[in-house]
Amino acid sequence: MGFFSTTKTIGILGGGQLGKMLLNTTRQWDINTHVLDPSAEAPARIACNKFVQGDLMDYQTVMDFGKNTDILTIEIENVNSSALADLEKQGVKVYPQAKVIEIIQNKCHQKVFYKKNKIPTAAFQLFESKEALKDAVARGLVSFPFVWKSESMGYDGYGVKMIRSNQDLEKVNEGGCLAEDLVNIDKEIGIIVCRNPSGETVSYPSVEMEFHPTANQVEYVLSPARIPKQIEKKAQEVALQVSQSYEHVGLLAVELFLTKDGEIWVNEVAPRPHNSGHYSIEASYTSQFEQHIRALLDLPLGSTQNKVSGVMVNLVGSINHKGPVHYKNIEHIMAIEGVNPHIYGKKETRPFRKMGHITIVNEELEIARQIAEQVKETIKVISK
Ligand code: ADP
DSSP states (O other), X not given: OOOBTSSOEEEEEOOSHHHHHHHHHHHXXXXXXEEEESOTTOGGGGGSSEEEEOOTTOHHHHHHHHHTOXXXXXXXXXXXHHHHHHHHHTTOEESSOHHXXXXXXXXXXXXXXXXXXXXXXXXXXXXXXXXXXXXXXXXXXXXXXXXXEESBOOOTTTTEEEEOSHHHHHHSOSSOEXXXXXXOEEEEEEEEEEEOTTOOEEEXXXXXXXXXXXXXXXXXXXXXXXXXXXXXHHHHHHHHHHHHHHTOSEEEEEEEEEETTSOEEXXXXXXXXXXXXXTHHHHBSSOHHHHHHHHHTTOOOOOOOBSSEEEEEEEEOOTTOOEEEEEETHHHHTTSTTXXXXXXXXXXXXXXOEEEEEEEEESSHHHHHHHXXXXXXXXXEEEX
């Protein structure tokens, strides 16, 4: 062990809000932590023991940073995975492992992985270029409507487009991609699984994600999800199957579709803390961030049960506002019982940028959901 109040170090690749929230636990437990991020104003900078500014995709930068850590983890998946594989060879414990990051960095590899491991997922076809996809459409091998997904660097829906016509198809980016069957979605749910190096595995109850109709970003996360017991059971089984297949260490956020036919299909995963687990800071016995640190250190994993119901609202920049941020009406929402704001510390707002989140806790999920709507209508992320 030896990480508590010593110089043994956890390194985090990425210093955004997820890194900042991980640091609550390393601060609480007095664990030495280094952070690497390209931005001098990274939110996590204020809470780590050492901050290094540098490019997460650059091999040498990641090697130099990783060499000075005992355990290396990520809070964003766009990192140089060759460096991670080499650091593993040099004895650094990289969690999630480089092999897991390599698969999830590429949506095509991820889908092939599910197929190989007999994990239920929407049917798909792979294409090495936009031209190849257009050719398949012209030959009738792919028909409208379908979902186009770029193989790499997708984030918050930017690498995903509904394709209903040739005009839509023209607009997608160049590069390797996949065409996926459109799923008849009833609900989008998420399950966070956590696994430590000894193989102990725990999972959180399902959460329900409600999306913003135009921005394709999660607007509300409800915990627990409002789904029947047998669906919850099925979803948990699928999430565990995914976790066992990856053999990851640390958190694995599994995004699932509940179809109108009552099926559970895997959409994608993120092997790190996830937006869908922020509610756990206030609503669960063990937050996802503490759970991740427990797993990295091969400690016993904590209870994933809810203490109360929780609803999380993302605080994103208002449209037409760009510049120094101001949280209008924050004092009004704080007058409401059970409202917990988290401000990430990004100085500049822009439309739809994730600037913070608010978790509303209540014994009754429906009441928390109503308050969440009130919160959303009241607080505005603007620039003055
Ligand atoms: P990202 O990696 O950008 O988050 P996702 O693969 O999660 O992209 O897709 C973003 C959203 O697009 C999903 O949450 C869902 O609402 C919608 N979506 C993705 N795949 C499908 C599909 N096959 N059928 C219907 N909707 C989909």
